[in-house]
Amino acid sequence: MACHQFNFIYKYDLLEKLKPGGTFLLNAPYNKEQVWSHLPGFMQQRIMERNIEFYVIDASRVAREAQLGKRTNTVLQTCFFAISGVLEKAEAIRKIKDAIVASYTHKGEQVVKMNFKAVDMSLQHLQKVDYLDNMTNTEKLQPMMAGSTDDFVKAVLGTILAGKGDELPVSAFSPDGTFPSGTAQFEKRGIADFVPVWDDEHLCTQCNKCVNICPHAAIRAKVVSNDLLTGAPDSLKRVPAKGRPFNAETESYVLQVSPQDCTGCDLCVAVCPAKSKEIDDFKAINLRKKLAVEDVENSHWDFFIDLPDYDRKLLKTNTVKGAQFLRPLFEFSGACSGCGETPYIKLITQLYGDSILIANATGCSSIYGGNLPTTPYTKNHQGCGPAWANSLFEDNAEFGLGMHLALSKKQAIAASLLNALTSEIGHTLVEAILSNTEETEAQKEQQREHLSELADILEKINTAASKRLLDFISFLRKKTVWIFGGDGWAYDIGFGGLDHVLASGENVNILVMDTEVYSNTGGQTSKATPVGASAKFSISGKPIAKKSLALQAISHGNVYVAQVAMGAKDLQTLKAIEEAAAYPGTSIIIAYSPCIEHGYELKNGVSQQEKAVQTGYWPLFRFNPLAPKGKKFRLDSKAPIAPVSDFMYNESRFTRVVKEHPELAGNLLEQAQDQVDVQWERLSLFKDL
């Protein structure tokens, strides 16, 4: 048996089914002398009772030193075959190396070499633990979801998370099949080896770009009144809050990471503009070994997360900084470390999360969005947050349209019921509720207050009609439907339906997280895949250009269309989301999303997005049919200033083809450049629209 993720040893009774005398391999950040004292008591007991052959390796360190980054699979596979006895050791190592040649040759000779090195180093670092009969700890296995106070979450979701869902009776679940939101926060996956720490609060510019780009909402900023910090841990950093609407004398800015929720992707450090002039490679935030900082930082987080959010009415939410003080209602998802999709979702939930319904296409976003038993979608302090559901891959746009039509009908019913009770409720309140457009935070707050007042009145009236309105009262709030999905859905499998919704004119908002490939199923070519990219079904480079979903959407004439890349121009992304939300018809935002399938270290996702825009590979623009003539189409990026290869050849999806089919690659690059030029020319035509 092998455990590749050290923190699993506290969460699962891994050795429950290991036979006496069995072999156990643990990936641990400790050597054979240190590791025993870090095992929980119940695991020490199992090992001793069963006389287990116990091996340890710091696979993460070996992988790093062998230049494999976070990819520990070769290391752990080598160790497994070295000790499992499934094959004779020498033969096993030979076969592993053969497999490396077969698996990685298409990624280049360098990758093969690094993996060979990792194999050799693995064998050197694999250690057998000579444990004695000494139980040093007493911990029992902790129940899952222990942080929750909700019985259903602890008992039912906890049991599923522990891998024992089959033991639950059907009656344990809610009759309507819904699951509570706000549950990913109790998982505390803790998968990072390194986490960012706010090292220098004075170097920090308080720009909140780190908060914005974080795929997991694991780094947050708050501005709080100084008096709220009196009980804070001494080591909690704080600094006078800069900028409007803050008062630097009475309010402090605090930036905090949750080490147990961070995945260590390094994007926050990469995006941080606050570099030290004195110390090389030192920024306001820097990665630190989690083991060294987690106790202190966990305590900071626990204090920090309970601090109140700043008054939404006062924040300048049309700036990246301001918007990032809004509480995200999408946090700690199971998306890949460095995911380029989730920051878009997070931002939408920060802006509108308490009043949206989400229809989610099948794909990565349905997996990390509804990764049962937990979900990263959560609620604010008023208990409001997104309602979320996933239908099929092929019908998500229609699914969302259906949600919208049902919602509109319910809103109409609620308004009609309210009108009918005017004489009993009072004209002023009815009018105030019906006329509130909820465009500003102040209006939203007022509506919540009015509805609370209405609820009290209705309870007093206590007639059949008032009870019925009480059932519908939440539909007196403005709510909107967002339709989420990836390019496999939007460009391909669900495109027929998407086009139908675009043609409907209905007021729904669509977010396409474009990774340019079927990500969730392992990297198959989609119509979003660019010319020259290697993907399954076009392994020697896609011979045909990516289609322009944006141009197709613009052709409808009455659809708000934006093409964005948060890493390249975060403010443009924010504006596009605000405009899409405000647009009274159908809106679609096509969001460039770096993905592990692109084949580069995702901490460079921001600079790659910048290059994508600078080379014209991914132009930024917004098309607003309601803008005055001449201003409908805004090209938000500049004419290309560098060849497209400056972008492409940083990603192995493109360089793979160069290595294997150099001549073909040259031809594909030419096509790609041509494509970029033609695209720019086409978009330039729209300037006078």
Add this chain to the structure above:
Amino acid sequence: MACHQFNFIYKYDLLEKLKPGGTFLLNAPYNKEQVWSHLPGFMQQRIMERNIEFYVIDASRVAREAQLGKRTNTVLQTCFFAISGVLEKAEAIRKIKDAIVASYTHKGEQVVKMNFKAVDMSLQHLQKVDYLDNMTNTEKLQPMMAGSTDDFVKAVLGTILAGKGDELPVSAFSPDGTFPSGTAQFEKRGIADFVPVWDDEHLCTQCNKCVNICPHAAIRAKVVSNDLLTGAPDSLKRVPAKGRPFNAETESYVLQVSPQDCTGCDLCVAVCPAKSKEIDDFKAINLRKKLAVEDVENSHWDFFIDLPDYDRKLLKTNTVKGAQFLRPLFEFSGACSGCGETPYIKLITQLYGDSILIANATGCSSIYGGNLPTTPYTKNHQGCGPAWANSLFEDNAEFGLGMHLALSKKQAIAASLLNALTSEIGHTLVEAILSNTEETEAQKEQQREHLSELADILEKINTAASKRLLDFISFLRKKTVWIFGGDGWAYDIGFGGLDHVLASGENVNILVMDTEVYSNTGGQTSKATPVGASAKFSISGKPIAKKSLALQAISHGNVYVAQVAMGAKDLQTLKAIEEAAAYPGTSIIIAYSPCIEHGYELKNGVSQQEKAVQTGYWPLFRFNPLAPKGKKFRLDSKAPIAPVSDFMYNESRFTRVVKEHPELAGNLLEQAQDQVDVQWERLSLFKDL
């Protein structure tokens, strides 16, 4: 029992199941004195033997006189209820009038009045036939498909056509489920009351526009050597052939209608430019009562159709006139009289019919295209013609792509087998076959000859390899796949797949026959339906603009795209088809198609198409990605010269809304005009592409 179509009396034993003393109503172009002598013997016998109450009405005449055009339903319904005894007569008439109010009020008061008038006139013209016991004729019921010499066609298809398909065993059908083509020619439906006759061969300009626009290929032109006309009926008109490549001294032009295949739509007369200066309303062709001319014209047709076609190599097929001397391989379909779709299909079969495979979406074109047991797709004198199949509504583009991929594979296999046999076949012939691109008629003829030669050689070689190549020999011909369908398929239900094929870059050609509504299922709104049009699901006028399938297709960048309207500019249609066929990637032609669902007399389909183009409602253009820069996009129509209402308000799909919702209609018209303006502006942007 009622028979609404007079010529059915010769084809079916209608009275077989009528009980003794039953009532029979016949719609006939004869009065009670005349009709008896026109009944076939077997029908006279049935009537006499069973003492049938026999009524006659000339419903077509009553409908015409009541300004209902060809719509006889109100007339015949009235007669039915007047004599059937289902209801008391006065009550029946009252209920019919109520029904007219309910059914036609939305079409306007005038329509209601005309139908009321028809009811009254029907009762006046309904006559009881006082037949005596005198059988004047001796005909027996003729077998169906009697014109064919093929046993399968006569026995199996004939039985199905007679309505007795259930009596056929499964073994009667071909094991692979295919049906022979070229069978609609034996149906001889003869549904027209009036047919065109070539009255004045000297007035005729020989432009062939009548031949081009005919939806049923029922009017044809040939140029033949004079000596071939020596045995012609004396009354067959002919005139010296005009223009190149003809020799006016030795060759004659003959224009001939098939009265039994014509549906009397009047389009040929409407499009005829040759008006007499002396006689009002007199053209080179004019409608004549079929009864008066059919005997003579049938004999003309029988002679005419056996005359040879002109040598394809010599014809100027890039002109409308020249192309219309090519034999149509799509003839006498069951499409509606005046159908705007079928002339496009007919033209494609004239140009390329002997070497195409057609994938047909479900819809009108699959019904009239594969109206089993017969099909209008037919073969030339060499036995070659289109292969045709229909899959599902939603997957036709993929179906066609699959045909193309299979075809390409078979072509590659054939070439490979041929290459492998080079030493036995001879290098010269192999090279000649493989290098022939079959772009011209001469090349095509040469390829046919070479393949015939090859077949002889292969039979002599007589090895396993030569036999295998013989199996594949037809794939050494150039063949292409055409994908046919309507707007319901292309804009809506099959759009996801269509887009996928457009993005494929594969060399298939797509024809979208755009009637702007689901025609075959009775007029439901599609994404092709224009703003302001009344259709099912948008009965008060569609509130949203038609989507631009052309712009969406152009956005792919590497797709040949044309928007055409044959009635407005036939030469542009011809050019677009030729360019699409020649384009080495994916091509799509979006073809405006007048339809009975538009609500006007389809004989005006040509002038309506002209108005659609002149008002900018339907701009004509072609986008050829391979054309040099600045010439990729050709706008083939001029800037709008009249308001769009000049087009719209000739069609009841638009005027219906004006009558019922005048204010709404004003608003919709404004939107429609705005839409036209925006569309023109957008297209104008492309001029520099």
